[in-house]
Amino acid sequence: MPPITHTSELSSTVHYETRGDVAVIRLTNPPVNGLGDTLRTGLAAGIAAAATDDAVRAVTLVGEGKGFCGGADLRQFGTPAATAQPTVSEVLQQIRDLAKPVVAAIHGFALGGGYELALVCSHRIAHRDATIGLPEVDVGLLPGAGGTQRLPRLIGTDAALELIQNGTTVPAPRAAELGMIDACVDDDVLDAALAYLDDTGVAGAQPRLDDLPPPAAGDADFAAARRRVRPSTRNGVAQLAAIDCVEAATQLPIEEGLPLERASFLRLLESTEAKALRHTFFAEKQAAKVLDIDRSVQPRPVERIAVIGAGTMGTGIAMAFANSGLAVDLIEQDRAALERGIELVQRNYEATAAKRRLDAVQVEQRLALITPSLDLDVVAQADLVVEAVFEDMAVKKDVFAKLDAIAKPGAVLASNTSRLDIDELARSVSRPRDVIGLHFFSPAHVMKLLEVVRGESTADDVIATSMAVARLINKVPVLSKVCEGFIGNRMLTPYRREADFLLEEGMTPERVDRALETFGLAMGPFRMSDLAGLDIGWAARKRLAPTRDTSLRYSRVADVLCEAGRFGQKTGAGYYRYAEDSRKPVADPVVEQIIRQCAEEDGVERREITDAEIVDRCMLALVNEGARILGDGVAQRASDIDVVYIDGYGFPAYRGGPMYYAETLGLAEVLRRIQTFEAAHGAYWAPAPLLEQRVAEGKESFD
Structure with missing residues (x-):
């Protein structure tokens, strides 16, 4: 590497140096080198310096710390810093107009x-461990700095549409295959970039993307892409806007496509959906932080896990660990049950491979990490033991007594x-400080949420360990104190109560489900009950x-x-009936007859009910109980409750979760509606004291 011949700080987040005849502009805005105001200012100054220095023949952009650049600084959205000069678009225009090669x-x-930023450069190289993509739709936006116009010109419209619509990120080797980067390297990227620039002819090796004509539509089917966006799609508004922009790239010169893309981005930026998705983005990051545990508390080392129980939950939990490269002992007391569990694991992995999300080698690697056993004594090797047996206190106490003696x-x-x-x-064992709840959601190898339940005796380092392990296996952990149902299921109780009351008052299961699914829930309460099994709730009620x-x-x-x-899909009948080997719910007159009979026997008057009342009754029941949970100190923050319902219960992310949704309605309006329901329906609707x-304080949020 050539020695540094000049160095300067262009802003608090950008460093400039020259190495021989190459200017190196280093982004130093950790942790993600976000394109905030000071970084934009420094980057613009660096490009200007390189442009006017005749001794500089080329420029390399490189990031400090963990990565190159994670994009816009979301923390600055809605602040003056976000629109301060120069804007991102102005900086990229400056790079585009530089008459010298620029390597990202x-x-x-x-x-x-x-x-x-890399796309507007003339060349792009990446370390093989890098991750690359345009995931803006995940926060309700679209690429607003040329991504929808330049990527189709670089890799073709069909591939670009797939990546942009889905917000897909890819590893560098795959990015190289797609043409998203020019080279994938194993060495230090700055060394590689300088060597790349020494390659003869690099400066004129390829035209700038902005000089290329609109790409052909090719195999891209824009109509089909729009059909894939369903009303319940988490980021549907952003996806549709992104599809429009990519289609425009095939029709317009870049001078017209870029302003169209920017206008679409700005419309999305102020949309309620994007604001809710940004709230969700930050809420998921905040949820992993425990407010009352000192940062000096270190997690315990976890290298091997034991899972007790090879049923649906146990196998899913074992897969969640194996998917992250952790060795797992899957333990059962019955050989037939253990064999069924391993067969289930194999079928799940084969199904994933059939969707081309894993290859055969990866399937074998993950299966090899799960060791089936009929010997509980293997627990002695484990750093973390997860009990996943039948939901009965006596059964669980028996298992924990054995673990207490062996672990x-x-x-x-x-x-x-x-x-x-x-x-x-915890009181049933000799080591209550080591006991914690880890409530996985089914299917455990797929669902993002993990409720981490701290007992009154749980040690701080056990909590820290659980939060760290959750992140290690790509879960979103939310901390809860002990109460009936914790956060999610405690709130589910009044939600289901109102849904059940609505049936007796005149509704059908399909009408309630349809209203709530139109609101945005992934699945209505009665379809969900049939899927989960009505016997689970029945056991809790008894x-x-x-x-x-x-x-x-x-x-x-x-x-x-x-x-x-009638226990749901497992018995072919619940709130709906199901044909053999079918999950399609069919309205059942027998259920309507049962509803009418129960209403008549209990003296409930039936009436016509609007979809708006269905939504209000169910959603505000969630909100009111959420406010009680927050007031009781069960949840750390209101946004944690939102995370639980978005990632665990199918609440629409584009509404930001139940507590955020209440804040968008206005807390005073929420209280007014709840008081109206209290007057009509009684004590169940007593407003939460925190609300x-x-x-009364005139606050607009719960926190």
Whole structure:
């Protein structure tokens, strides 16, 4: 590498140096080198310096720290810094107009605006471990700095549309195959970039993308791409806008395509959907931070995991660990059950491979990480033990008693329970500080959410370990204290209560489901119950029956269905009926008859109900209970509750979660509607004290 002949700081986040006849502009805005105001200022100054220095024949852009550039600084959106001069577009225009070759030397990542910065350069090289792409649709936006116009010109319209519409990021070797970068290297990217520039003819080796004509549409089917965007699609508005812009790239010169793209970006930026998705983005990052544990607390080392139980949940949990390269012992007490579990794991991996998300080698590697066993003593090797047996306290206590005797000192003992009392379970062993709840969501190898349930005795380093492990296996962890149902299922209870009451008051399962799915839920409550199994909720209701307030209204519809053996898809009938080997729900007159009979016997008057009331009753029941949870200190922050419902229960991300949704309605308006329901339906609708407090204080948010 040539020695440094000149160095200067162009801004607080950009460093400039010359190495021989190459100017090196280094982005120093960790952790992601976001394109904030100071970075834009420094980058513009660096390009200007290179342009006027006759001794400089070429420029290399390189990032400091973990990556090249992660794109726009989302923290500055909505602030004066976001629109301060120079803008991103102005800086990119400056690079485009530079009459010298510019190489983007990418390590770590080049995402969103970071890759758009690379696209405007004349050349792009990347370390083989880098990740590259335009994921803006994930936060409700589209590439707004030339991505939709330049990428089709670089790699072809069909491939560009696929990447942009889906927000797909790819590893550098794949990016090289697609033509997104010019070279993939194993060496230091700055060394590689300088060597690349020494290659004769590089300066004129290829035309700038902006000089190319509109690309042919080729195999890109824009109509089909639009059809794939369903009403419930998390980022559907952004996807449709991105499709429009990519199509425009095939029709317009870049001088017209860039302003069209920018206008679409700015429209999305101020949309309610994009604001909600940005809220979700930051909420998921915040959720992993534990407010009352000192940062000096270190996680315990976790190298080997044991999972107890090879049913649907246990196998999914084992796969979640194996997918991240962790060795897992999958333990069962019955050979037939263990064999069924391993067969299920194999079928799941084969299904993933059939979708070309894994190759045969990767399938074998992951299967090899899961060791089936009938010997509970192998738990002695584990740093983390996850119990995933039947949801019954006596059964779980029996397992934990055995774990207490076998597990090594310091091993984390976790229960995959959705409702049971972690404190009671912890009191049954000699090491309550090591006990924690890890509530995975089914299918555990797919669902992002992990509720981490801290008991009253759980050690701080056990909490830190659980949060770290969750991130290691690509889960979004949310911390909860112990209560009935924790965060998610505690809120689900009033939500389902109102859905059940609506049936008795005049609705059908399909009408309630349709209204809530139109609102944006991935699945209505009755379709969801049929999928999960009605027997699960029935068991919980029977367990809680002795403490239920009999003076309050209670819907018997679900109980009657269960008494008739209608447990959902698993029995071919629940709230709907199902043809053999079919998951398509069909309205069942028998269910409507049961609903009418229960309503008549309980004296419930049936009436016509609007879709708006269905949505309000169910959504505001969630919100009111969420406010109670927050007021009780069960959840750390309102945004954690939003994460639980978006990542675990199919709440539409483009509405930001139930608590954010309430804030968009206005807390005063939410309180007014809840008070109206209280007057009509009684004590269930008593407003949460925290909601009343926030409104009295004139606050617009729960936190």
